[in-house]
Amino acid sequence: MDDQLKFLLYRKDDRDAVFAFLHSVYPPDYAERVIRQWDWKYDANPFKQTPEPHVTLLKDGARVVGLYGTFPLPFYIEGHERWGSLGGDWIVHPEYRDRRLSRRLWEAYNQPQITLHFSWQNEASVRRRGRHEDVNRVQLAPLVKPIDFGHFAHQLSGRAWTRGPVNVAAAGLRAIARPLRRRVAVDGVTISRIERFDERFDALAWRARGDYPVMVARGERYLNWRFVERPGARYTVLAATSRNELLGYVVLRSAEKGDERWGYLVDFLVADHSAPIIAQLMDAGVEHLRRDGVKAISCRAAVPPYRQELYRCGFYVVQWGPRGYLSAWPKEGDPDYAAFRDVRKWFITMGDGDLELDF
Structure with missing residues (x-):
């Protein structure tokens, strides 16, 4: 009862x-x-x-x-x-x-x-x-970039999604046919791998706090808890620096998905919405995951201007499979009720919350 x-x-x-x-x-x-x-x-x-x-x-x-x-x-x-x-x-x-x-x-x-x-x-x-x-x-519609397009399309063609293979093939051909913009490295900017987050990430998060109405505070303590201390998963962090000043970072992960190895752009943040720094970090992330042997790379959540740079990098919107939702319910009367409730304006990535904690 x-x-x-x-x-x-x-x-x-x-x-x-x-x-x-x-x-x-x-x-x-x-x-x-x-x-x-x-x-x-x-x-x-x-x-x-x-x-x-x-x-x-x-x-x-x-x-x-x-x-x-x-x-x-x-x-x-x-x-x-x-x-x-x-x-x-x-x-x-x-x-x-x-x-x-x-x-x-x-x-x-x-x-x-x-x-x-x-x-x-x-x-x-x-x-x-x-x-x-x-x-x-x-x-939210995820973005995907095939690395081994032939293998990717072949794997999907045998599955039970009615429109999936057609959409993947068409989108993949568009990605291949899309003119690739010649990337130009930013003078004085270095992309390097780091093992832990330090106090520079507090400064980066503080600098970016006004760029969006709502964002998780990506400081040193939070990022180490989320991406260094998490049990059962390993992440790669690439940081963009100039004269030891942190300009941005991207968090990568690769994992087995069925019989395929997938790459993930889990988290990222760049100071001042700098498109050249975003592009340089995303290119470096894609190249790292490519060397890791992934068949495709997924980015489950990306807001402008990151989304536009991912399009230029050969990502496209997935038109098949289940969709996810970002939902918010603040208590009415909270002084931040209106800002928090408008999830369309959030800065959000796959690393915010538990979207990739189940694998």
């Missing part, structure tokens, strides 16, 4: 029950990945605002049968510092589905110290959350 169910805040002594629940609802590899990330995302998250992480549990007696996990992120909103919350793991045990419990889990979430909330959503989670006026969302 639903009246026996309880919505409770997670405590560390729930840990074993939560992990047993994860094993009961996810495939083994995926459950182990979520568990491996648990301390990093939740229990030991350096940004959490309370002693316990921001996780709501659905319990039937002592048994965990659902959870909704969130974690805080630092933001710049209209140039000033704020905290926002990212919706992450959200699942109900199959035995308890079709009872609107996913929606009730979300409604039970309550972190009064954080009133600005966002998440990446697929079609299923949009249906669970519902289409309500308090949520503003934008659908």
